[in-house]
Amino acid sequence: MQDAPPSPLVIGIDVGGTKTRLRALIGASTVADHVRSSSGWRPHDPEAAARWLTALVHETLPAGARPAALAVGGHACETPRQCAGIAAALHARLRAPVRVVGDAELLVPAAGLTEGVGLVAGTGSVAVGRLADGRPVQVGGWGAVLGDEGGAAGLVREAARALWAAHDRGEPPDALATALTAAFEVAEVPALGAALEGVSDVSADWGRHAPVVFAAADAGSVLAAEVVADGGRALAGLVARLAARGLAVDDVVVAGGTILSQPRLYDAFATALAAALPDARPRPLRDPPVDGAVALARSLL
Template sequence: MDDLIAALDIGGTKTQLILEQVGGGRVLDVTEPSLEWDAEPEPAAAKWIAERVRRHTPNGARIVSLAFGAQGINRSETGQNLERELAALGYATTAVNDASLIVAAAGFSQGIGVIAGTGAIAVGADADGRFLSSGGWGWVIGDEGSAAGLVREATRAALRANDEGRPDDGLLGHLLADFGVADAERLTRRVNDDPTVDNWAPHAPAVFAAAEAGSALADAVITDGARHLAELVRQLRNRGAVGSDVVVAGSVIVNQPRLLDAFRRSVAEHDQSASVHVLREPPVTGAVMLARSALTK
């Protein structure tokens, strides 16, 4: 019987599952939709995970260590409950928030992970290993520095300047073109009538394009978003998060140098000892490392 490890990255839209032999050979790497995923109630969530692992486990193989990061594990108790439920189903498990994977994926045993993609959140752990998080409030009231948050704040800034009678410095024009509307009033309706990530987040590149073209408003929105992301790091530090390494991931901060550079500057203002790293590996790599680490304990 082959002994395997299982590693999952369970996000809001998709789940990546990797199976590897204990000796290191890759058996499976598959991505599926995260349909109906919810970390709570834990018994149902554990069955959701176990069903996917079982479906892809080869006949005659045995999972000896399972690790995953999942959206919705925002309290240590939730992760611990999931570990117990999966143990009852036959899986020795390590469960963490999906953002926690990026620190391990970057090769660090401790530090702070910051995700700025569709949404925004920062996570870490204190000296006793207790999970800490900051941000992640959602695009309607928070997630500053994320794709959706930047579009929300850019729209507010452009509309405010328009109401004040100021000439467009390029931000409004970029937003109008990207949303495919003719004027500010129609932009207001287009944004408000569908206040969803699917409607807002895809237009983030227009904000960066406006900044590159010289829009001071767009640049200020991006800089402010970076400050908010750095503030998440400061908040976690103040609450006891350990580790001087800050690992960033997410489509926006990784692919937009203007946001990343502003984030680096803002972090340095709070903490000269912090070192910012960009994650180049898929986050699920962190789950692989956690699963392998558990074998040695």
């Protein structure tokens, strides 16, 4: 009786906007589970992205270990051409089957599903899915300056806009005005414009102040409550946009630190989703997205 062949080594990598997680497994046994900063990730330069990922693999795996398959979910990997370029450059270095997708595409396989929509509302926001022929579709995710409604940075931007409109109407400052001016260390609402424009990293520096919007809503600010409700409706609108393009949206896997840590936003999203798409089921993701990358890597074998 021959011994069973050894199980292959598979690697899944989730490159997020802030941190990156790599999981490597042989069968059910974990070989590596490593978290590091995403600093240096350059997804718009395929060769640079492949070098960065190769270095991560080599510094994480035991000496001499060779992957049989690898899948990557990459932050800001926004088009099939871009992802394919990174995959080709990475394959040339590792000589193993490689698949690269946008990081939001990890959510559906991480939830143990084969089809559905992934919705992320963290610092930014995006929704992704695949058509029946396998082509990926992404909506949203256009950055905090012009988009990312329902994400942390977008909520702060819309809170400032709501305060300016209230100021123009001659309304006195409310709890949102007090909280947001304090967060940006300015004395009054009109000064928020220069403060928002003067940050070095729009997404991060705006997004980190999102908790004050929720706190103001909880304290009774009607403006803040409306901003959060609008954010939830905008997130539901991303899913509706995918449905209008013919994607299956029965299961909507929801992830992101903002929406999963803020029940007010999640409830606004779920309510708007039920109104727009009654058959769609929101499913908060409880497992790490890197599990989706591992599932995609195993599918390559």
